[in-house]
Amino acid sequence: MGVWVPSSSGTGISVAIAGYSRQPGTVIDPAIESHYRTGYERSRLFPGGNPSLEFVRSMELLDRLLPGPPARLLDVGGGPGTYAARLARRGYRVHLVDPVPLHVEQARQAAGRDPAFGFTAAEGDARKLSERAESQDAVLLFGPLYHLTGAAQRRQALAEAWRVLRPGARLLAMAVCRFASLLDGLYEGWLDDPDFRPIVDQDLLDGQHRNPDPVGRPEFFTTAYFHTPDGLAGEVEQAGFTGVAVYGVEGPGWRARPAGWHGTSGAWPAAGKDRRTGPRPRPLSPARTSSPPRRENADRV
Numbered sequence: 001m002g003v004w005v006p007s008s009s010g011t012g013i014s015v016a017i018a019g020y021s022r023q024p025g026t027v028i029d030p031a032i033e034s035h036y037r038t039g040y041e042r043s044r045l046f047p048g049g050n051p052s053l054e055f056v057r058s059m060e061l062l063d064r065l066l067p068g069p070p071a072r073l074l075d076v077g078g079g080p081g082t083y084a085a086r087l088a089r090r091g092y093r094v095h096l097v098d099p100v101p102l103h104v105e106q107a108r109q110a111a112g113r114d115p116a117f118g119f120t121a122a123e124g125d126a127r128k129l130s131e132r133a134e135s136q137d138a139v140l141l142f143g144p145l146y147h148l149t150g151a152a153q154r155r156q157a158l159a160e161a162w163r164v165l166r167p168g169a170r171l172l173a174m175a176v177c178r179f180a181s182l183l184d185g186l187y188e189g190w191l192d193d194p195d196f197r198p199i200v201d202q203d204l205l206d207g208q209h210r211n212p213d214p215v216g217r218p219e220f221f222t223t224a225y226f227h228t229p230d231g232l233a234g235e236v237e238q239a240g241f242t243g244v245a246v247y248g249v250e251g252p253g254w255r256a257r258p259a260g261w262h263g264t265s266g267a268w269p270a271a272g273k274d275r276r277t278g279p280r281p282r283p284l285s286p287a288r289t290s291s292p293p294r295r296e297n298a299d300r301v
C-alpha cells in the first residue's frame with residue numbers, strides 16, 4: 001500500500017491528545033479487527049527494524065504532494081500512527097482516526113513520545129467522520145479504500161473525505177493492486193499452498209480478498225478489496241475529485257528487496273476538488289497496498 005505525506009521543516013506544533021470520543025456505530029468486519037488486534041501492524045513498515053520500500057516511497061510521495069506545514073491533516077485509517085508521527089514532527093497539525101482500539105492506543109503512545117510534536121487520535125470510521133465540513137487541508141486514506149469491500153462503502157468514505165476537505169485541498173488515498181497476491185505467491189512460492197491459491201484466484205476474478213485465517217496467517221492479509229488502477233481512479237473521480245493522478249508506490253520493485261526493503265504494498269494517489277483536467281491516473285503498484293488520491297488546488301466542483 002502506498003500513501004504519501006509530505007514533510008518539511010516543522011514549526012513544532014503540539015496538540016493535546018484525547019478529547020475525542022469513539023464514534024457510535026463504528027463497525028468493521030471481524031476478520032479485519034482480529035487481524036489488527038494481533039499487533040501485526042505496528043512494525044509492518046519496518047521489517048527487521050529497517051524502513052520498508054513502501055514507507056520510504058510513501059514518505060517521498062507525501063513530501064511531494066502534501067501542502068506545506070502547518071497544514072491541517074486528517075489521517076483516516078492511520079493505524080498505529082507511523083505516518084502521523086513523522087508528519088507531526090514536520091510541523092503538520094495531524095489528527096488520526098482508526099476503528100481499531102489497539103491502533104488508536106498505539107497512535108497515542110507514538111504521539112506522546114515526542115510531546116513537542118504531538119498529534120491527536122480517536123476511534124472512528126472513514127464512512128462517518130466527526131470533523132467539520134471544509135476543515136482539512138489534506139486527507140490521507142491509507143487503508144479505508146481497500147478495507148471497505150463494497151463500492152457503496154467506498155463511495156461513502158470518499159464523500160466524507162470530500163465533505164471535510166476545504167475547496168482546493170488534497171486527498172491522498174492508497175489502494176492495493178489487484179495483482180498483489182499473485183506476485184506474492186510467485187515470489188514466496190505460495191501458489192501451491194492450498195490455503196493461499198484460492199485467495200489469489202478470487203483476487204484475480206473480482207478483487208475480493210478473503211483470508212480464512214487472518215490471525216494464524218497474517219502474511220495473507222485480511223478482508224480487503226484490491227483495485228485495478230483504472231478502477232481506483234474511476235471511483236475517486238466519481239466522488240467529484242479532479243486532477244486525479246495515480247502513482248506506483250512499490251510496483252514489483254518491492255520484491256527486489258534491497259536489504260531491509262521488505263514490504264508488500266503499493267500505493268497511489270489522489271484527486272483534486274477542482275474541475276481542472278489533471279494527469280490521468282496511472283496505477284498501480286503491486287503488493288498489498290493502496291493508493292491515494294490527490295486533491296489539487298482549484299475551485300470546488
Ligand SMILES: C[S@@+](CC[C@H](N)C(=O)[O-])C[C@H]1O[C@@H](n2cnc3c(N)ncnc32)[C@H](O)[C@@H]1O
Nearest residue numbers: 076077078079098099100125126142143144147
Ligand atoms: C494496513 S493498515 C494501514 C495503516 C497506515 N495508514 C499505513 O498506511 O501504514 C489499514 C488501516 O485501515 C484501518 N481501517 C479499516 N477499515 C477502516 C474504516 N472503515 N475506516 C477507517 N479506517 C479503517 C485499519 O484499522 C488499519 O489501521
